[in-house]
Amino acid sequence: MFTRILVGYDGSEGSRAALAAALRLATQAHGVLTTVTVQHHLPRYGATIGEVDEEREFEAAEARRLANEVQAAAGEHGIDAQTTIRAGHPAHEIVHAAKSIDADLVVLGHSGHSGLWGTFLGSTTERVSRHAPCSVLIVR
Ligand SMILES: Nc1ncnc2c1ncn2[C@@H]1O[C@H](COP(=O)(O)OP(=O)(O)OP(=O)(O)O)[C@@H](O)[C@H]1O
Ligand SMILES: [Mg+2]
Helix, strand or coil: CCCEEEEECCCCHHHHHHHHHHHHHHHHHCCEEEEEEEECCCCCCCCCHHHHHHHHHHHHHHHHHHHHHHHHHHHHCCCCCEEEEEECCHHHHHHHHHHHCCCCEEEEECCCCCCCCCCCCCHHHHHHHHHCCCEEEEEC
16 A cells, blocks of 8 residues: 655654664565655854864764664665655655655654653654645654
8 A cells, every 4th residue: 555655764763663664564565665864954153164064074974874774774674775865854854755756655753853752742743744745654
């Protein structure tokens, strides 16, 4: 039923649970899986060019680390996952990514980096569930 699956992956415990569920679904449905990691790229006020470059380099390294995590998890399931990175507002970019790959399911964790696991629904998940062009699975 769901064969074009997009996972919002920020490296949090919630997003790892979302990735694990999405990998099981993709395996059962012989689907294709894409992950999107959204980064902020917000230079701090008053930052020098050197500091901005340093932050960009830090984010690029973090994105590579997360992509490697996804590839390792996907490899265990024998799935060939696409990893993508976007800059901007997480909910906005996840919805755009879903549209651009014509996803039929978006899979997200119940909470991410700032939330307490299992307490409140995160704002990214809440916003994506309101605006997504397709079904959204919130993984507990
Ligand atoms: N920057 C991001 N890139 C990709 N996916 C993300 C990003 N931020 C959140 N997500 C997805 O959304 C899920 C829930 O995170 P969310 O941001 O809603 O919760 P939170 O960080 O606990 O709370 P909040 O951001 O509202 O303070 C994550 O498990 C992940 O699947
Ligand atoms: Mg968050």
